[in-house]
Amino acid sequence: MKLLVLRIAPLILAVGAPVSAQTAADYTNFIRQIQTPSGVQWDASVAATGAQLSQLGVDAAGSHFELWTVKTSPLTSYLLDTAYVGAYIPVASVTIHSEDPYGPIPRTRADRAFSAVIAVSGLLSGLTDPDSAKSVNLLRYVQSYGLGGTGVGIDRSQATLLSQASVTQNGTQTLSYALTSIPAGNRAKVSGEERFAVFSVAGYQAPVTQIASSYIQIWPVADGSLAGISQGQLIRFTLPQLTVTLNDLYPSSTTYVQAYQGDPQLGVVGKTLPGSVLVINDSIPQSRVLTLKDYDAVFDTEGRWTLELLTVTPFGTDRLAYVSFDIDRIIRVNTTLTTDE
Amino acid sequence: MTALAIKATRRGWFAWQLGALCAMPTVLSPAAPPVMQDAATHEQLAQQWRKAQPDDPMKALPAATGAVPAGQPGKDLLSQSDILCFGGMATLVPKRAILQLPKAMTGRTQFAAGSTLLGWAEFYARNRGWITTVEVSQLQAEGSVPLPEELTKRLLDQPNLVVATYLGGPISVLPIKRPSAAPTSQSESIKP
Numbered sequence: 001m002k003l004l005v006l007r008i009a010p011l012i013l014a015v016g017a018p019v020s021a022q023t024a025a026d027y028t029n030f031i032r033q034i035q036t037p038s039g040v041q042w043d044a045s046v047a048a049t050g051a052q053l054s055q056l057g058v059d060a061a062g063s064h065f066e067l068w069t070v071k072t073s074p075l076t077s078y079l080l081d082t083a084y085v086g087a088y089i090p091v092a093s094v095t096i097h098s099e100d101p102y103g104p105i106p107r108t109r110a111d112r113a114f115s116a117v118i119a120v121s122g123l124l125s126g127l128t129d130p131d132s133a134k135s136v137n138l139l140r141y142v143q144s145y146g147l148g149g150t151g152v153g154i155d156r157s158q159a160t161l162l163s164q165a166s167v168t169q170n171g172t173q174t175l176s177y178a179l180t181s182i183p184a185g186n187r188a189k190v191s192g193e194e195r196f197a198v199f200s201v202a203g204y205q206a207p208v209t210q211i212a213s214s215y216i217q218i219w220p221v222a223d224g225s226l227a228g229i230s231q232g233q234l235i236r237f238t239l240p241q242l243t244v245t246l247n248d249l250y251p252s253s254t255t256y257v258q259a260y261q262g263d264p265q266l267g268v269v270g271k272t273l274p275g276s277v278l279v280i281n282d283s284i285p286q287s288r289v290l291t292l293k294d295y296d297a298v299f300d301t302e303g304r305w306t307l308e309l310l311t312v313t314p315f316g317t318d319r320l321a322y323v324s325f326d327i328d329r330i331i332r333v334n335t336t337l338t339t340d341e
Numbered sequence: 342m343t344a345l346a347i348k349a350t351r352r353g354w355f356a357w358q359l360g361a362l363c364a365m366p367t368v369l370s371p372a373a374p375p376v377m378q379d380a381a382t383h384e385q386l387a388q389q390w391r392k393a394q395p396d397d398p399m400k401a402l403p404a405a406t407g408a409v410p411a412g413q414p415g416k417d418l419l420s421q422s423d424i425l426c427f428g429g430m431a432t433l434v435p436k437r438a439i440l441q442l443p444k445a446m447t448g449r450t451q452f453a454a455g456s457t458l459l460g461w462a463e464f465y466a467r468n469r470g471w472i473t474t475v476e477v478s479q480l481q482a483e484g485s486v487p488l489p490e491e492l493t494k495r496l497l498d499q500p501n502l503v504v505a506t507y508l509g510g511p512i513s514v515l516p517i518k519r520p521s522a523a524p525t526s527q528s529e530s531i532k533p
Contacts, residue, residue, distance in 0.1 A: 030460070032418070038484070041436070055510070072456065075419065075452055077418035110381075111385075164399075164404075175399060187383050187386035188380075201407045316376045
């Protein structure tokens with residue numbers, strides 16, 4: 001039996017990173033130590049950051065350590081990280097990176113890249129060393145949340161094992177993926193998670209055990225529409241009411257409608273329509289419908305104008321929709337002057 | 342997706358990948374400079390995804406050895422825990438950590454919406470009036486050694502909710518292990 005130093009600083013710091021509307025008050029962290037093979041669970045109360053010795057000794061067959069965070073509304077638990085410590089078991093860690101710095105759960109969008117860093121140490125190669133100390137298995141799982149799903153309450157035992165490999169050497173491996181492989185009929189609307197897990201190889205007194213795992217959430221690409229003005233419409237008087245429909249806005253995004261003179265052109269910075277700015281700072285995608293009216297002041301000259309619906313995310317600015325139309329408010333009076341003798 | 346768009350996307354990806362490799366593993370990869378583009382469509386992504394499939398980096402690793410689990414264990418902290426909730430505060434303790442639950446306190450094991458979730462130490466410090474803890478050993482927790490009979494009797498008369506703890510932290514106490522059935526003794530005459 002041995003003691004383990006719990007180094008929780010990086011994990012808890014990730015939980016508490018103030019990058020979204022979720023404050024420390026929204027999430028509460030728990031570390032559970034689970035003894036193998038008895039299954040006894042111990043709540044290792046911890047400070048928000050720091051390192052401490054595990055007061056409950058690690059049994060010969062090992063102990064699991066699980067870092068959970070729990071949200072109270074709705075009451076939901078998220079497994080952030082796991083670690084397994086045993087006498088004959090190598091040590092591993094899985095860290096997933098994306099372009100979105102959000103924590104506690106790594107996340108990205110269906111059209112963006114991500115990578116998983118797998119670090120393994122403690123592997124042995126001696127002839128007399130047990131098999132469980134010579135290699136570990138790396139498994140990649142995918143699981144869809146379904147159309148419009150958020151992952152709350154999903155049964156993770158239903159995840160699909162996508163690929164598996166063996167790691168036989170100590171060191172760090174970076175696995176880079178251009179896109180997610182979560183199955184979906186519409187690849188722009190993928191919603192789900194990818195998990196990378198390191199499992200031990202069965203050995204003396206040690207069954208196949210998950211040593212480390214981490215997952216990333218994948219959210220769909222947003223879409224939207226502008227209704228109320230049709231392409232090429234000629235507007236002579238007040239601008240009509242505009243209905244902006246927004247679907248699957250990224251959890252960290254700012255969306256707005258802008259107007260500029262001329263035909264549609266990517267990259268043009270225009271004037272923002274009043275009342276159109278929508279800031280989302282959440283943990284799941286959002287959908288909204290906005291109604292805009294009395295925005296004539298933006299259009300101060302006659303001619304061709306373009307309205308664009310834009311969303312700004314950690315990945316850049318995406319144009320969701322656009323429409324061009326003509327404004328002609330000048331009243332031309334044609335008269336004829338004639339004389340009559 | 343046009344050839345130009347694919348090229349631009351891939352160039353952006355390679356640039357990101359390079360930046361990511363330089364930054365890993367200590368910091369998250371910074372987002373690419375904001376570039377305005379039309380939102381990606383299914384057709385574009387399906388094509389990009391098909392092209393990326395042969396590049397699965399796990400294919401470069403040796404095949405897995407031994408038995409591998411087909412699915413992830415269905416894990417959820419809430420299903421592995423009991424809730425204690427009172428006065429707008431709540432906490433989680435491992436299942437089987439509650440040794441005694443008086444009928445009058447059954448309602449305090451349900452989460453009340455709007456309650457603030459606290460760690461055990463903080464919750465217990467504020468609710469000592471109705472919670473009593475009993476320190477158990479590791480052997481008692483795993484069911485190898487029974488709790489003292491005197492303690493078990495005392496728990497029955499306890500008006501407070503009783504939580505088993507190990508060095509102050511709530512711990513599950515498993516049922517006493519029944520000794521495995523002794524192998525049937527067979528006398529067998531050995532013939533020379």
